[in-house]
Amino acid sequence: MTAARRPYKRILLKLSGEALMGDDSYGINRAVIERIVGEIGEVVAMGVQVAIVIGGGNIFRGVAPAAAGMDRATADYMGMLATVMNAMALSDAMKRQGLECRVQSALNLEQVAEPFIRGKALRYLEEGKVVIFGAGTGNPFFTTDTAAALRGVEMDAEVVIKATKVDGVYTADPKKDASATLYQSVTFDEAITKNLGVMDATALTLCRDQKLPIIVFSIFKLGALKRVVQGESEGTLVHPG
Numbered sequence: 001m002t003a004a005r006r007p008y009k010r011i012l013l014k015l016s017g018e019a020l021m022g023d024d025s026y027g028i029n030r031a032v033i034e035r036i037v038g039e040i041g042e043v044v045a046m047g048v049q050v051a052i053v054i055g056g057g058n059i060f061r062g063v064a065p066a067a068a069g070m071d072r073a074t075a076d077y078m079g080m081l082a083t084v085m086n087a088m089a090l091s092d093a094m095k096r097q098g099l100e101c102r103v104q105s106a107l108n109l110e111q112v113a114e115p116f117i118r119g120k121a122l123r124y125l126e127e128g129k130v131v132i133f134g135a136g137t138g139n140p141f142f143t144t145d146t147a148a149a150l151r152g153v154e155m156d157a158e159v160v161i162k163a164t165k166v167d168g169v170y171t172a173d174p175k176k177d178a179s180a181t182l183y184q185s186v187t188f189d190e191a192i193t194k195n196l197g198v199m200d201a202t203a204l205t206l207c208r209d210q211k212l213p214i215i216v217f218s219i220f221k222l223g224a225l226k227r228v229v230q231g232e233s234e235g236t237l238v239h240p241g
Helices: 030-045 072-096 118-125 145-152 188-193 203-210 224-229
Strands: 012-013 048-055 101-105 129-133 159-164 185-187 213-216 237-238
Touching: 012 030, 030 048, 030 072, 030 224, 048 145, 072 101, 072 118, 072 129, 101 118, 118 129, 145 159, 145 203, 159 224, 185 188, 188 203, 188 237, 203 237, 213 224, 224 237
Parallel strands: 012 048, 012 159, 048 129, 101 129, 159 213, 185 237
Antiparallel strands: 213 237
């Protein structure tokens, strides 16, 4: 049994920090971030309410060797700060393209971002503003995947859309196994049991328990986000079954 796809009105977009690098080794590629913002703008123009959780791997990658021997909690807080930097960059790119947006942080950084307040975030979405969530969950030992699942539930999103470098979930790593095939859809239980790498187990379990579907797609395919939001067959749908 597969779940039917349909157009969505409120989404939680999980955007990895690595997506902002393009072909660079780390940092933010300006052309890439402007293209991604352009695609988000197309979706907003359709009347879709967009909340975003962003990762920080593109920035943290530059300091990862130095962080190798660090206390885990310290390294995780550094990663959270990297996501706030990405949120600020994404917000700036949106404003330059005429998109209204707000940045909310799970860490208290009032000089650069609003604190996360659920009611405010919901109101911004209803007003048509894009809301960008930085600093993950605000707690070490939790990934930005888990933050995406959590914010997706809190924002009453209809779907979590995970933007990646690959066009969906495969039976195996397509870079290592030429026989790997793409799943059109898969249940949460299958994704967890087969360890398909959709998201970490905490995020998958939260989405499964709250019956919040996930779609995994490639942010590098032009127009893919718009097709996903319109309910077209794009990427892999992870559903309750």
